[in-house]
Amino acid sequence: MTADTGFANEANIKYLHERQINGYIPDNQFRSRDPKFADQKDKYGKRHQNLPDKGWRETTPASAFQFDPVKLTCTCPTGEKLTYRGQRDTDNGKIRVHFEGRLLQCRHCPKKYRCMQNPSSADHRNGVGRQVSFIIENNRLPNYTDWMKHRVDSPKGKQIYSHRMSVVEPVFGNIGTTKRLSRFSLRGKKKVQGQWQLYCLVHNIEKLANYGQLQA
Structure with missing residues (x-):
């Protein structure tokens, strides 16, 4: 059984798990975790183009980066690995994990004008690459949504759901x-x-x- 992202919630996925129903319901970020969809916006166009401009502008959000809270790794939309820069406790008891893009990778990346708020910072020797951070819950146990994400992101899950999208x-x-x-x-x-x-x-x-x- 397959369903679209509108049905992806903890209650529905728990229902499938408890009744051992072979279902696949992706969350609304499943395409951002699949490298095959990395160039879709470039191919079909989008509102914010890869052009330099002045002042503040909307950049690629952190949600577009693939973050693994277990292995503490982060991959940018172009498939490059970011460097882990440590973590710190927040005021509400959670943990914020920090990553930074490698300087040379960001400097020569064709998407840096869309990704970075200040793209010129990657052009000089002492500059920095794109920085992102994620908040994770301290000692949070895996839930049913995590289980479904693992199923959907697996090679079998991708094959099954791609069949749904074509049929x-x-x-x-x-x-x-x-x-x-x-x-x-x-x-x-x-x-x-x-x-x-x-x-x-x-x-x-x-x-x-x-x-x-x-x-x-």
């Missing part, structure tokens, strides 16, 4: 976008069910017309 998502894309079914125009469970089944019927007829003659 399930195009159906919603066709019916919702191409057929423009953004909302039901009828009221009542029976009428709505009938309208939905009609749209599904048209979708399946199109598939038979376009691909019905192909051999499996």
Whole structure:
């Protein structure tokens, strides 16, 4: 069983675990942990381009970095390892872990104008690379969400969920976008069910017309 990120919460994942249901529900950061998606924004475009400008600007957030709280490692969106710079206790009893990008890597990185608030700091000898920090709970036990993240990030999990994105998502894309079914125009469970089944019927007829003659 697979589901989209909207169903990723501790209660749902606990339900799957306790009933031994073979399910895969990724969290909303699962693409940022997969190196295959590192260049997607460059390929399809985004609002904040890799161009130098003046003053403060929005940079790549720390959430885009892959942080391992067990091994205390951090990987930037381009796949480079950051240097561990230690940790310190916060006022609320948690731990903040600090990392810094290696100077030469940040200096020659094509994304430094998007990633760093002051990109020129990596250009001189005594400069610094990108700095990020993460807060982890002290002695926090692994929960069901951690278990699901491990499943989704595994090679098997990536294969299973990628199959869902190529089989399930195009159906919603066709019916919702191409057929423009953004909302039901009828009221009542029976009428709505009938309208939905009609749209599904048209979708399946199109598939038979376009691909019905192909051999499996």
